[in-house]
Amino acid sequence: MKTDETLAKAIASPKPFVKWVGGKTQLLPELEKRIPKSFGRYYEPFIGGGALFFRLQPQRACLTDINPDLVNLYTVIRDQVEALIEDLSQHVYEKDYFYQVRGVDRTAEYSTWTDVQQASRFIYLNKTCYNGLYRVNLKGQFNAPFGRYTRPMILDAGNLRACHQALQKAVIEVADFHDVKKRIRADDFVYFDPPYAPLSTTAKFTSYTKKRFDIEMQYELRDLCRALDQRSVRFMLSNSSAPLILDLYSEFNVEFVYATRSINSNTGKRGKIPEVIVTNYEH
Numbered sequence: 001m002k003t004d005e006t007l008a009k010a011i012a013s014p015k016p017f018v019k020w021v022g023g024k025t026q027l028l029p030e031l032e033k034r035i036p037k038s039f040g041r042y043y044e045p046f047i048g049g050g051a052l053f054f055r056l057q058p059q060r061a062c063l064t065d066i067n068p069d070l071v072n073l074y075t076v077i078r079d080q081v082e083a084l085i086e087d088l089s090q091h092v093y094e095k096d097y098f099y100q101v102r103g104v105d106r107t108a109e110y111s112t113w114t115d116v117q118q119a120s121r122f123i124y125l126n127k128t129c130y131n132g133l134y135r136v137n138l139k140g141q142f143n144a145p146f147g148r149y150t151r152p153m154i155l156d157a158g159n160l161r162a163c164h165q166a167l168q169k170a171v172i173e174v175a176d177f178h179d180v181k182k183r184i185r186a187d188d189f190v191y192f193d194p195p196y197a198p199l200s201t202t203a204k205f206t207s208y209t210k211k212r213f214d215i216e217m218q219y220e221l222r223d224l225c226r227a228l229d230q231r232s233v234r235f236m237l238s239n240s241s242a243p244l245i246l247d248l249y250s251e252f253n254v255e256f257v258y259a260t261r262s263i264n265s266n267t268g269k270r271g272k273i274p275e276v277i278v279t280n281y282e283h
């Protein structure tokens with residue numbers, strides 16, 4: 001790596017600009033040590049908060065997600081970060097104001113908003129809603145309630161500018177994960193971080209979007225991994241340690257890692273939960 005690149009990374013180390021359910025910040029050391037030493041392009045088809053992308057800052061990356069509001073936010077940070085910073089500085093942490101901003105996607109006015117205004121609203125709601133939860137109803141309207149914080153940091157201009165730098169050369173698009181199959185080449189590397197399969201049969205599948213990521217999707221993702229493997233594309237995948245997942249990926253390298261997660265949403269109890277990292281290469 002060139003010295004000026006090293007310096008740029010030291011000055012600005014970007015972190016996820018949104019709180020995201022299933023964010024990978026905790027597992028970064030485990031993920032990082034499994035990254036191949038060299039590869040062509042980096043693919044992340046479930047980008048979410050993008051923790052691994054921001055840690056690695058690969059030169060060439062293709063970042064996609066099915067959530068159009070999230071993808072708009074990434075695009076705005078890449079292309080119009082100063083306008084976003086200016087717009088964000090207008091927001092205030094106040095309950096009535098929160099519900100007013102939240103309610104805009106229930107009106108016709110929302111479609112007249114610019115990409116910057118929509119991105120700014122996304123960050124504002126993410127930083128001030130309950131638990132940073134992204135939740136929409138069947139009409140795609142944001143419905144997480146107001147959250148109690150001491151002083152939520154709605155605007156972190158330094159981090160947004162660092163993310164802007166890291167995203168400069170990235171391809172950012174709305175896409176279903178299956179799309180990766182058409183785009184990827186043999187020397188590329190893909191990291192899959194799908195919504196996790198529930199550990200117990202009574203737990204609900206995590207819903208980030210209008211369309212649920214159900215068992216069938218977990219099968220389709222495994223089939224995609226098989227197809228990539230047959231084309232010698234290297235992939236890494238994280239998921240829960242549910243019996244379904246251990247069974248689906250038994251032909252690949254499956255390793256257990258431990259993350260502190262909320263284990264009971266009613267009591268807020270937290271504990272070390274085993275998760276898995278699957279790879280189709282030696283590391």
Ligand SMILES: C[S@@+](CC[C@H](N)C(=O)[O-])C[C@H]1O[C@@H](n2cnc3c(N)ncnc32)[C@H](O)[C@@H]1O
Nearest residue numbers: 022023024046048049050051066067176177193
């Ligand atoms: C577990 S999160 C990713 C977390 C992320 N790696 C991080 O560090 O924050 C899963 C993401 O998958 C996206 N998603 C759900 N279904 C999808 C699909 N069919 N295709 C592509 N993305 C999907 C969700 O919008 C969500 O952003």
